[in-house]
Amino acid sequence: MADSSYLARLMSDNTQPPAEGSHSTEEDLIAVRREKLAKLRELGVDPFGAKFTPTTTPGKLKADFSDGVKTTIAGRVYAIRDMGKSVFFTIGDVEGRIQGYLNQKGISETDWLVWKNVDLGDWVGIAGETFTTGKGEPSVKVESLTFLSKALRPMPDKWHGVHDRETKYRKRHLDLMGNQDSADIFIARSRMLAEIRSFLHSRDYLEVETPMLQDVAGGAAARPFKTHHNALNMPLTLRIAPELYLKRLLVGGFTKVFELNRNFRNEGISRRHNPEFTMLEAYQAYGDFEQMAEMVEEMVCHLAEKFCGTLKIEHKDENDEVIRTIDLSRPWKRANYHDLVKGVAGDDFFDITPEARRAKCDELGVQISDGMEDYEVVQQVFEKKVEEHTFNPCFVTRVPSELVPLAKVTPGGKTVEVYELIINGQEISPGYSELNDPDVQRQRLEHQAGGEEEQLVDYEFIETLEHGMPPAGGIGIGIDRLVMMLLGAPTIRDVILFPQLKRK
RNA sequence: GCGCAGGUAGCUCAGCGGUAGAGCAGUUGGCUUUUAACCAAUUGGUCCUGGGUUCGAAUCCCAGUCUGCGUACCA
DSSP states (O other): OOOHHHHHHHHHHHTSOOOTTOOOSHHHHHHHHHHHHHHHHHTTOOTBOOOOOOSSOHHHHHHTOOTTOEEEEEEEEEEEEEOSSEEEEEEEETTEEEEEEEEGGGSOHHHHHHHTTOOTTOEEEEEEEEEEOTTOOEEEEEEEEEEEEOOOSOOOOTTTOOOOHHHHHHTHHHHHHHOHHHHHHHHHHHHHHHHHHHHHHTTTOEEOOOOSEESSOOSSSSOOOEEEETTTTEEEEEOSOSHHHHHHHHHHTOOEEEEEEEEEOOSOOBTTBOSEEEEEEEEEETOOHHHHHHHHHHHHHHHHHHHTSSSEEEEEOTTSOEEEEEEOOSSOEEEEHHHHHHHHHOTTTTTSOHHHHHHHHHHHTOOOOTTOOHHHHHHHHIIIIIGGGOOSOEEEEEEEGGGOTTBOBOTTSSEEEEEEEEETTEEEEEEEEBOOOHHHHHHHHHHHHHHOTTOOOOHHHHHHHTTOOOOEEEEEEEHHHHHHHHHTOSSGGGTSSSOOOOOO
C-alpha cells in the first residue's frame, strides 16, 4: 500500500507537462501504455492481476437491470467519456456491455489514481451500486476498482472496429473486441451447436468420437491431408469423413450415434470451402433416408425458430438491404433429380445421345471438361443450373447411383435411396438409406477406386460389414453452411473463427 | 491456375503526376449525468515490396506479395 506522501507525489506527477516524445506511432502508443503499467506497479497494483469474483456479468446486469442494487462485475473498458471529476465508461465483454460511472469523491484516492492509468482495452473489476442516469442509461456507480489486466496495444477504432477482411481473419481477437456483430455470430454458432446436440440427445442419440487420424481416408470423395506418425513410422491421413467408423459402431451394436466435429479436405478454398470444416453425421439403425429427411427438416426449423425467431430468413447485403429471403416453412419441397435437370435442360435431355447432351451443355453455358463421364455431365448441369439457383429448401431424390456409392440402390437399379438437401444455393445435407450389403459395397468401392487416382478401398470396413450392419438411415449436415444460411453470412470465413489463410 | 478489385497514421478512410490529409485512438489543458460526450491545442507516415517512366510518383508502367470477389480444379 502506498502512503499518503507517496500518493501526493504521484498525483503531482500527473500534473507535469507532457512527457517528451509522446507521439502516436504504434511504438509510442505502446510506450505510453507501458508507462502507465509502471505507474500501476508504483501504486502497488499488479497490472496483470489475479482471480476476481464478480457477482454477475455486464450483459446479465444490463438485461435484468434495476436501480439500487449492489453489484460486482468485470470486463474490458471499451470507451471512456471523461468529464474531469467524473467519468463515464463502457465495460463489458462479447456477451454484453454496461456503463460505469465514477466520481473522484466516490472512490478512494488510490482507486482514482489507478483509474488515471486505465486505457481503452484494459480489463478491470468494479464494485458499486446500480443507478440510471438522467438520459436513462443503466449504470454502475463505482465504489471500488480492481485492476485486472493491462492492454499494451491499442484497441481498434471504437466506432468502426476492424473492417479490413484480412485483419478480421488473421487477428480475430481484434475483430471480436471491435465488432459486436462479428462476436454475435460466434456466440450464435456456439449456441446452435449446443442446441443440435441437445436435439439429438433428446432423441436418444449418443455422441461419439471416431479417429481423425486415419490409415485410409474414406467415407467421401476428396483428397486428404497426409501426415506421418513417428513412433509407428507410418503415413496417416486426416479424415475426410467419419462415416465408415460410425458404421462400424452400428455393426458393433450402437443404434443411434452422431459425431459433430471437424473434417479435413485438401481442396480449394473459397467462399464456401475451408480446408477444415465442421460436419454433423448421424446414423439411426432400422431407419431410412426419408426418416432422416424428416429429422433434418425438424432440426433446421427448430434452430431457425429458436435463433432467428422466424422461418423466413432474410439475407442482407452490406448496406443492410434485404437481398434474399429463405423460406423454411414446412413441408419442404421434394423433387427428383431427373425432373429438376429436365426442368432446365429440356424434357428430352435424357433421351438424346451423350454427345447431344454435351452440346446442350454448351447451349446452356455449362462448362464441361473432356474427361467427364456422362453422369458427371448431368451433374454439372444439376449443380450450375439447379443447385445454385435453389434457395428455399428442396430435398432432391432419386439421385444417380454413381454419385453415391455408400447408399442403397433403389429396387429399380439406376438411382439410390438418397436425398440431397439444397438450401441457399448449396448442398447443406445429404441423407441416405445406408448400404449394408458387403458384397455390393465392395463392388462399388472398387469400381470407384478404379477411376480415381488417390481413392483407396477400406477393406477392413468391408470386412466389418460382413459381420452385419443393421439397415440404417444416415445424414450429414455441413454445419458451417447451415450457420451461414441461418445467420445470413455471405462467406464461410465469417462463421469460422480462424479460417485458413496463406502464410504472410 | 486465370481474371478483376484492393493494400496510405494504431484503427476507419480520403487523396490518384506538383509540400502526405481527415475522423477516431494517443498526448496536454478545461469540464461532476455523459454516451460516436464536448471544447481547445498537439503528436504521429518505408503511402505493401522491388524495379522502371518522369524535372518530379502514394498517384503512371512492369514484376512480386498478401487479401477479397469471380472463374477453373475438386464423385
